[in-house]
Amino acid sequence: MGDHLDQIRDAVISGKHKEIEELVKAAIEDNVELNNLINDAMIAAMDVVGRKFADGDIFVPEMLVSAVTMKKGLDLIKPLLKDEDTQSKGTIIMCTVKGDIHDIGKNLVIMMLEGAGFTVIDLGVDLTVETLIQKVEEIKPDILGLSALLTTTMPEMKHVMETLGSKGLRDTLKVMVGGAPVDATFAEKIGADGYGKDAAEAVKLVRDFVSAK
């Protein structure tokens, strides 16, 4: 079993997107526990990828390929999981705020969170606060993630926080913010619960939120 897990972990870390499906199929045929495949190979690999990115050893192109590789593997595993194995660790809504169409950072966070076993609903980019509030009321997520790449759209994050408060929704969820111009001071200033510098930090933040519940 160890060989399978090592090979799959290495394939995800080094982004061997053409080989991952064969490796996962072989592991499944050899009756490797599906949860081991997810936790000890896929998630463990993406944790390594996240650390390498944070340390500046790899950049977005390599991280994207690792995420694509992981997704190909997960797509083979997920249909085989029994109901008791598929319980989500939490539901997260992610979006890029109104006025901003940048989405790489958001997409990377989503891929990492899905890999880590969370249910993520991607509301896309340039999202109005009205639509966002409607979705929060409808989906009742545990966590809301807001992204902005532009300094021009940072004020929209504050607007979202104020609207959540005025609608009485603020205490129903945790809010995390991220994006190039955003920092921890800004997150605190607008009343968010946390800030993630990169995708790996966002996953850690979400794990902390969930374990504190």
Place this chain on the structure above:
Amino acid sequence: MKSTPHNLVMSALYNGRKAERPPVGSPTSIVCHGLMDAAGVSFPQAHLDANAMADLALAGHEIVGFDTVMPEYSVHQESAALGCEVHWGDRDNMPDGKTFPYADFSDINVPEHMLEKPSMRVVLDALSVLKRTVGDKVAVVGKVMGPWTLSYHMAGTQNFLLQIGMGEKEKVIMMMRQLMPVTIAFAKAQFQAGADVVCLADHVTGDLAGPYHYEELLLPLHKEITLQIGGPLILHVCGDCTDRLELFAEAGFDAYHFEWQMDAKKVVEKVGNRMSLVGCINNAQVLYQGTPDDAYKQARYAVEAGVNIIGPECAIPLATPLENLKAIVSAINEGY
């Protein structure tokens, strides 16, 4: 040397003779609401009409006191000419590209009379208006996108970076090689139209790509571009690029426009006399959210560090208070 704004800028670009103060200028947009109001021009008009463009650029010199005038406020002039659907924004929003016509990496169709496409012609006309207006007194700055940034616009940023990650080297180099003539032709035309210096923006930023990506994929193209364009070029790449500064110098750029997140003293030390430096007042925390005193302090720090031309680190947020921009000029007027 007569210390006109033009001469201060041109001399600083080659780390040359100094006068009583360094120049203050920007190769990227300094448009904010206050400047629009002062010039009586707003977005999207200032992206689409040459006289409105030039009026707004001129206000940067006449109202704020910058030594440069730069009339291109978007990054989408070339991509619009190449077939991207561009929404030109409004008073509160910068333009955005809405489509990626070459997401499949098929051959780029560069229009035969590309420079006559409205989004490119308007910049050339605005530069001519500015040159006629300011003559040899103020430095006229043009701006073009490099092949890396144009590829983001043609294929989509995530798609382009994913292909790189997947090792599709030939595919991405082919796209950039097909786009490189657009950069070169637009820059040459801008010099002919009246630009004294052109900014070449190519976002191989530390937030997205590594120095090894730059060295392998883009550096050879940048070397060809700088050889083929005769006039002075300022490279603009945002993000932390400490790990690739030497490569930028090797590419043959005359100056580099950098961000505050790289310490100015360290950047000056690292680059030495190989390139001049332009920047590096922080946008998000200082110019947009900070006070005139914050901007003044950063400008003084940049002068003391030896940055050659002092100004914002990148295109400023539209809600930036005009007073914060003026504080940069006040700091620079105190001299070296």
